[in-house]
Amino acid sequence: MSNNTADIILKVEDLKMHFPIYRGVFQRQVGAVRAVDGVSFNVMRGETLGLVGESGCGKSTAGRAILQLYKPTAGEVNFEGVDLIKLRREDLRKMRRKIQMIFQDPYASLNPRMTVEQIVGEPLIVHSAATGKEVQDRVEHLLEIVGLNPAFATRYPHEFSGGQRQRIGVARALALQPSFIICDEPISALDVSIQAQVVNLLEQLQEDFNLTYLFIAHDLSMVRHISRRVAVMYLGIFVELTSRDELYLNPLHPYTQALLSAVPIPDPVVDARRKRTILEGDVPSPVNPPSGCRFRTRCPIAVPLCAESRPEFREVKPGHFVACHLVK
Amino acid sequence: MPDILLDVQGLETTFKTPDGVVQAVNGVSFDLKEGETLGVVGESGCGKSVTMLSVLRLIQSPPGKIAAGKAFFFGQDLLQMSNEEIRHVRGAQISMIFQDPMTSLNPVLTIGKQLEEPLMLHLGMTKKQAEDRSTELLSMVGIPNARDRLKDYPHQYSGGMRQRVMIAMALSCSPQILIADEPTTALDVTIQAQITDLVKRLRNELGMAIIWITHDLGVVAGIAQRVMVMYGGYIIEESDVNDLYANPSHPYTLGLLGSLPRVDETERHRLYSIEGAPPVLYSRPNVCPFAPRCKWAMEHCWNENPPLEPVASRHNIACWVDVKTGRPR
Numbered sequence: 130m131s132n133n134t135a136d137i138i139l140k141v142e143d144l145k146m147h148f149p150i151y152r153g154v155f156q157r158q159v160g161a162v163r164a165v166d167g168v169s170f171n172v173m174r175g176e177t178l179g180l181v182g183e184s185g186c187g188k189s190t191a192g193r194a195i196l197q198l199y200k201p202t203a204g205e206v207n208f209e210g211v212d213l214i215k216l217r218r219e220d221l222r223k224m225r226r227k228i229q230m231i232f233q234d235p236y237a238s239l240n241p242r243m244t245v246e247q248i249v250g251e252p253l254i255v256h257s258a259a260t261g262k263e264v265q266d267r268v269e270h271l272l273e274i275v276g277l278n279p280a281f282a283t284r285y286p287h288e289f290s291g292g293q294r295q296r297i298g299v300a301r302a303l304a305l306q307p308s309f310i311i312c313d314e315p316i317s318a319l320d321v322s323i324q325a326q327v328v329n330l331l332e333q334l335q336e337d338f339n340l341t342y343l344f345i346a347h348d349l350s351m352v353r354h355i356s357r358r359v360a361v362m363y364l365g366i367f368v369e370l371t372s373r374d375e376l377y378l379n380p381l382h383p384y385t386q387a388l389l390s391a392v393p394i395p396d397p398v399v400d401a402r403r404k405r406t407i408l409e410g411d412v413p414s415p416v417n418p419p420s421g422c423r424f425r426t427r428c429p430i431a432v433p434l435c436a437e438s439r440p441e442f443r444e445v446k447p448g449h450f451v452a453c454h455l456v457k
Numbered sequence: 458m459p460d461i462l463l464d465v466q467g468l469e470t471t472f473k474t475p476d477g478v479v480q481a482v483n484g485v486s487f488d489l490k491e492g493e494t495l496g497v498v499g500e501s502g503c504g505k506s507v508t509m510l511s512v513l514r515l516i517q518s519p520p521g522k523i524a525a526g527k528a529f530f531f532g533q534d535l536l537q538m539s540n541e542e543i544r545h546v547r548g549a550q551i552s553m554i555f556q557d558p559m560t561s562l563n564p565v566l567t568i569g570k571q572l573e574e575p576l577m578l579h580l581g582m583t584k585k586q587a588e589d590r591s592t593e594l595l596s597m598v599g600i601p602n603a604r605d606r607l608k609d610y611p612h613q614y615s616g617g618m619r620q621r622v623m624i625a626m627a628l629s630c631s632p633q634i635l636i637a638d639e640p641t642t643a644l645d646v647t648i649q650a651q652i653t654d655l656v657k658r659l660r661n662e663l664g665m666a667i668i669w670i671t672h673d674l675g676v677v678a679g680i681a682q683r684v685m686v687m688y689g690g691y692i693i694e695e696s697d698v699n700d701l702y703a704n705p706s707h708p709y710t711l712g713l714l715g716s717l718p719r720v721d722e723t724e725r726h727r728l729y730s731i732e733g734a735p736p737v738l739y740s741r742p743n744v745c746p747f748a749p750r751c752k753w754a755m756e757h758c759w760n761e762n763p764p765l766e767p768v769a770s771r772h773n774i775a776c777w778v779d780v781k782t783g784r785p786r
Binding site for chain 2: 183184290291292293320321322323324325326328329332347349350351353354355374377387388389390391392393394395396397398399400401405407408411412
C-alpha cells in the first residue's frame with residue numbers, strides 16, 4: 130500500500146499543535162496544552178483513514194491543524210505536494226477548494242439564518258465557482274446527490290432533522306468538488322438508525338467521486354466499518370496505525386488492545402465470552418504528559434524503561450506502525 | 458420465582474407544546490423483578506426516559522402530565538402517592554442516575570456535602586455517621602483517598618469519577634431499584650467499561666434491581682437480563698436478552714441491530730439503514746407507528762396499531778408481520 134508514493138494525497142510530518150497557557154498580570158506563557166505532539170502519517174488517494182481515540186486525545190485538533198484552521202506549532206502538512214503551512218493566505222484559500230470538512234454537530238455548523246440554498250451555494254460563490262442561475266442548478270444537483278429533495282432548497286436548517294442537516298453539511302462540503310474530506314465525528318450526534326444512513330451516504334459518495342476521507346471518530350465499531358486503515362491516538366500522539374483488519378485482529382499496542390476490548394458488542398453470547406482489559410484511571414493532562422511513553426501510567430504491562438524514553442513510532446511489520454517499547 | 462418489585466400498567470404521559478400535545482408514552486406496561494436488570498432501548502424521543510421519570514413522578518407539570526396508568530411498588534401506587542410519600546421513595550428505595558454527571562451535581566457544594574445530605578435526610582444519620590458512610594461509599598465505587606476527596610468540588614473530578622460519585626449517591630440509602638438513564642453515554646469507551654463493570658459488581662454485592670436506559674444495544678447486551686425496545690412511546694418488543702439478540706422479531710429491532718457496525722465484523726457490507734426519522738406523535742396513532750419506515754408494512758399495518766403479543770416464551774412484539782416470512786403472523 131505504501132510502496133507507491135505517487136498515490137499519497139496527504140503527507141503529515143511531525144505535526145505539532147500546542148496551545149499556550151498564559152497566567153498572571155503580565156500574561157506570561159507558563160505552559161502549553163500539547164494537544165497534538167508530533168504525529169506523522171500518509172493518506173493514500175481514495176482511501177479512508179480512520180482516526181480514533183478518546184476525548185481530549187487530539188484527534189479533532191489534528192484534523193483542524195491539517196486544514197490550517199489552527200496554525201500548527203511545527204511540522205509539515207503536504208497536500209498533493211504542497212506544504213499547506215507555508216502557503217500564503219490567498220493560496221491557502223484556493224487550496225481549500227480541494228480539502229473540505231464535515232463537522233460533528235449538524236445543529237451548530239449550519240447558520241440558522243441562511244436557507245439551505247445559501248448554505249450549500251456559499252462555497253460556490255466565495256470561490257467564484259459559479260454565478261447566478263448556475264449556483265441554483267448546482268445546489269439542486271448537490272441536494273439530489275445527498276438524498277434531499279431539491280424543493281427544500283428554500284427552507285431553513287431548523288426545518289430539518291439531525292440526519293437531514295448532516296446531509297446539508299455533506300452537500301456543502303461537496304460543492305467545490307474536493308478530493309479530500311475531513312469528517313470530524315460526522316455521526317456521533319445522530320441517532321443509531323440515522324447514523325447508518327449517513328455512513329452509507331459517505332461510502333456511496335466516496336465510490337462515485339473518488340473521495341479520500343480522514344474519518345475522525347471515537348466509535349471504534351464505526352471506524353472499523355468505514356476505514357481502510359486506522360490510526361489510534363492517545364494524548365497527542367499516534368500509538369498504532371495499520372490496516373483495519375490487522376488492527377482489529379492483531380492489535381499490538383496495549384492501549385489499542387484495551388480500547389478494543391472495551392467496545393461493547395451487540396450480542397450477549399459473544400460479549401459474555403470476551404476477555405476484557407479494563408484500564409485503570411483517566412487520561413492524564415496534555416499540559417503535563419507523563420515522561421517517556423504517554424500511556425505508561427495506565428498501561429497494564431509497563432516496565433521502568435517506559436518512563437525513561439519515548440517509544441519511537443516504528444514500522445514493526447509492513448504497513449503496521451506502533452509506538453511501544455515492548456512490541457518486538 | 459422472584460417477587461415483582463415494580464409493576465407498571467398502562468402508563469400514559471403527555472407534554473403540552475406550542476405545536477400541540479405530544480403523546481410521549483402511550484400505554485406502557487412492564488414489571489421488574491427482584492434483582493433483575495431490565496434494559497430499556499430506543500432512540501431519542503422514543504419515551505424511554507419519560508417512562509421512568511413518570512414512574513418516579515419527576516415529570517415537570519405543566520407541560521408534562523401523567524394522563525393514565527398505575528405503578529405499584531410494594532403494593533402502593535407511586536402515581537397516587539402524596540408528594541411527601543413519593544419523596545421518601547425517591548432516593549431511599551428507588552434512586553436514579555443520569556447521563557450527565559456534571560449537570561446533576563451541584564457545582565458549589567463539596568462532594569462530601571452532597572453525599573451526606575440524603576443520608577441525614579432519609580436515614581437520620583448524624584453528621585459524623587454520614588461522613589463515615591460517605592467515605593465508605595466513595596471507596597466502594599473505586600475512588601482512591603476517599604476521605605480526602607470528600608472535600609473536593611465536582612469540577613475537581615473527571616467525568617468518569619463524577620459518574621462514580623453519582624452511583625455512590627444513588628446507592629447511599631441501599632435502594633431496591635436503581636434507575637440508570639444513559640449513565641455511560643457521555644463517557645469515553647474505556648471509562649464506560651469501568652462504569653458498567655462497577656455497576657455489575659455492585660449489583661452482585663448489593664442485589665438491587667436495575668433499570669438501564671440506553672440507546673446503545675451493545676451496552677445492553679452486556680448488562681441486562683431482559684430488554685424492552687421502545688418506539689414512539691410504545692414498547693414494540695420485549696424479551697430475555699439472549700432471545701432478543703438471537704431472534705429479533707420486530708422490524709425496528711431488526712433494523713437497529715442491522716444498522717450497528719460491529720467491532721468484530723469480518724466482512725464488509727453496507728449497513729442496513731432504516732429510512733426516515735423517528736416520529737413525534739401529536740395524537741395516538743390508529744396505525745402502527747413504525748409503518749412509515751417499515752419495509753414489511755402491509756395493509757393491516759395502516760389500519761390498526763398492533764398490540765404487544767407473545768411470539769415465543771417470554772418474548773413479545775407489537776407487529777402484524779412475521780419478519781421471517783414477510784407474511785402476516
